[in-house]
Amino acid sequence: MIEPFEKPIPISRPVLPLLGDFVNELEDVWESKWITNLWKKHQLLEEKLREELEVPYLSLMNNGTTALMIAFKILGLEGEVITTPFTFPATVHALSWEGIEPVFCDIDPVTMNIDPNKIEELITPKTTAILPVHVFGIPCDMDRIQEIADKHGLKVVYDAAHAFGVEVNGESIGNFGDITMFSFHPAKLFHTVEGGAISFKDPAHKEKADFMRNFGIKNSDEVVVEGINGKMNEMQASMGLLVLKMIEEERRKRKILLDTYVQHLEDIPGVSFCLTGSDVVDSYQFFVVRIDESAFGRSRDYVYEKFKEYNVFTRKYFYPLCSQYPHYKDLPSAQGLKVAEQIAGEVLSFPYYGEVTVDDVVKICNILKSFR
Ligand SMILES: *Cc1c(COP(=O)(O)O)cnc(C)c1O
Numbered sequence: 001m002i003e004p005f006e007k008p009i010p011i012s013r014p015v016l017p018l019l020g021d022f023v024n025e026l027e028d029v030w031e032s033k034w035i036t037n038l039w040k041k042h043q044l045l046e047e048k049l050r051e052e053l054e055v056p057y058l059s060l061m062n063n064g065t066t067a068l069m070i071a072f073k074i075l076g077l078e079g080e081v082i083t084t085p086f087t088f089p090a091t092v093h094a095l096s097w098e099g100i101e102p103v104f105c106d107i108d109p110v111t112m113n114i115d116p117n118k119i120e121e122l123i124t125p126k127t128t129a130i131l132p133v134h135v136f137g138i139p140c141d142m143d144r145i146q147e148i149a150d151k152h153g154l155k156v157v158y159d160a161a162h163a164f165g166v167e168v169n170g171e172s173i174g175n176f177g178d179i180t181m182f183s184f185h186p187a188k189l190f191h192t193v194e195g196g197a198i199s200f201k202d203p204a205h206k207e208k209a210d211f212m213r214n215f216g217i218k219n220s221d222e223v224v225v226e227g228i229n230g231k232m233n234e235m236q237a238s239m240g241l242l243v244l245k246m247i248e249e250e251r252r253k254r255k256i257l258l259d260t261y262v263q264h265l266e267d268i269p270g271v272s273f274c275l276t277g278s279d280v281v282d283s284y285q286f287f288v289v290r291i292d293e294s295a296f297g298r299s300r301d302y303v304y305e306k307f308k309e310y311n312v313f314t315r316k317y318f319y320p321l322c323s324q325y326p327h328y329k330d331l332p333s334a335q336g337l338k339v340a341e342q343i344a345g346e347v348l349s350f351p352y353y354g355e356v357t358v359d360d361v362v363k364i365c366n367i368l369k370s371f372r
Contacts, residue, residue, distance in 0.1 A: 002367055005311040009360065013353045014186035015250050017242035025238040034234065038214065041237035045192070048244060053165070053182070055174040055199035057206035060237070061213055064161050064183025064196035066230040068094035071179040071198050072129075073226070074208045075155045079126035084114040085323035085340045087133045090183075091159050092322040095131065103127070104323045104333040107340045110274060112136070112347075115339070116144035120152075122333065129155040134163040134173060135318075137283035138274055142168070142176040149177075157181065164190045165247070167281035174199035184240065189285050190247055192240035195232050253354040254284035260358050261287055261350065264365035270296025271368070288317060290346040297372050300346050310367050317349040 029035055042060060050058040061067035068090065072081075081095050085104040095102045103122050108115045114132040130149055132140045140158070149156045156177030160166070164182055166173040174180045184195035200206055208225060211218060216227030232240075265271050270292040276282050291300040298306075300316070307314050321344045323334035350364065 002310065002363065002370060004309060005360070005363070008311045008313060009351045009356065009364070010313050011315045011349055011351055012187050013355055014191055015189070015243050015246050015354070017239070017246065021242055022239065025242055026235065029234045029238060036231060036233035038231060039234055041234045041241060042232060045232075045237040045240045045244070046197075048241065049197060050199075052244065053174045053199060054167075054172040055180075056201050057203060058174070058197050058199045059206060059209040059213065060192075060232045061196045061198065061230045062232050062236075063194045064159075064181055064185065065090045065094050066213075066228065067181045067183070067196035067198045068157070068159065069098055070209055070212045070228065070230055071157050071181055072098050072100065073212060074205050075129065075157065075178055077128045077155065077157075079128050080124060081129045081131050082114075082119055082122050082127060083131040084133050084135070085321040085334070085337055086112055086135060086318050086343060087159065087322060088161065088318065089322060089325070090161075091131065091133055092325075092328065096327065100128075101126075101331070102131075102322070102328065102333075104328075104331070104337055104340075106337045107135075107343065108141075109339050109343070111138050111140070112274065112343055113138060113140045114145070116141050116148065119145070119148050123152050123154070127152070127154060129157060131157050131159060133159040133161070134166065136274070136288050137162045137164075137166055137285040138276055139163070139166060139168050139173060139280060146177070161185075161188060161196075162285045163283050164188060164285065165251070165281065166276075166283045169279050175201065178202075179205065189250065189283060190240075191243055192232060192236040195236050195240065250354045251284045254352060255282075256358060257352060257356055257361050258282075258284065258287060260361040261289075261365065264362060265289065265368070268296070268369060268372070270294070270372075284352075286317065287350045287352040288347055289350060290343065291348060292346060300348055303368065303371055304348060306371055307367065312351065312364055312367065314351070315349040316344075317347060319344040319347065 161183035184192040213230030216225040
């Protein structure tokens with residue numbers, strides 16, 4: 001019998017600067033008395049993130065959900081948008097909240113991202129866009145998706161909430177489709193307490209985004225578009241400036257944890273995971289395994305419950321599917337999502353953050369092995 005961990009091991013922990021460093025950063029804010037409304041820290045963070053993510057244009061927002069809603073407004077989306085059921089509620093709710101019907105497309109059995117082979121059959125005269133998610137930071141098949149979008153005159157908005165810093169063949173993940181959304185919630189690798197951003201190639205989109213996040217206000221005499229309050233404040237931006245400096249070290253630590261997980265889990269029958277290829281720079285955002293009950297001998301739910309006895313708190317990410325929520329379950333597209341339904345019953349997200357030690361990971365792997 002393996003001893004339980006003395007202290008609970010949660011699924012994630014935010015990257016936090018020293019409190020003193022945060023206070024130092026805030027001194028400028030206190031002095032200026034300008035605590036929100038797109039002031040100095042905001043301007044600096046927006047520029048630093050644009051550089052970090054290597055995108056032509058970027059607009060900070062108060063969270064990823066508002067960022068998505070603003071993206072849909074910029075592109076004038078309406079009618080139906082094809083998306084994945086295997087995601088965080090925000091992706092699908094943002095559509096619904098804007099009066100757009102989400103149309104669920106089944107997912108790829110390996111990458112767990114929207115399956116490009118199943119998109120075209122869902123397109124109707126009402127379809128205006130495709131909204132794929134780079135789930136767990138694994139890039140979608142952007143070439144195929146763009147081909148389909150071009151053929152049918154559709155827009156593409158990517159939900160890259162899990163994909164901060166991901167590159168594919170040297171290209172930033174923020175440079176695909178029409179608009180890409182990032183979330184800066186503390187459960188994400190890079191965060192600003194709450195926050196988000198959208199990136200674009202078109203300067204007209206940038207201009208619209210900046211008006212829209214500030215009520216549509218252009219100047220003291222003009223309100224030029226239908227806007228909302230999407231502003232990130234100076235406290236959040238100050239946090240972001242500090243966290244940004246810590247990301248490289250955090251990723252270095254997580255890479256070691258990832259290698260340890262892989263080394264100790266790869267030979268267990270019924271346990272699998274999707275790793276990114278050598279052409280991809282990883283986000284190190286999540287470590288998610290799949291438990292195949294018939295090969296492992298125990299169900300995902302058994303593993304999830306049993307881990308709690310050892311003070312290890314995993315998460316069923318993503319279960320239930322968005323297509324199973326009461327608000328969406330009766331949609332025609334919510335039926336028969338075979339691959340997504342199977343995967344939602346197998347996935348389990350494991351503790352994955354800099355404070356976890358290699359020894360902790362080895363022990364977590366040994367606990368998992370003992371469940372067989
Ligand atoms: C976190 C997340 C969001 C939304 O982010 P918030 O910043 O919390 O609004 C959207 N999509 C996915 C896939 C996410 O994980």
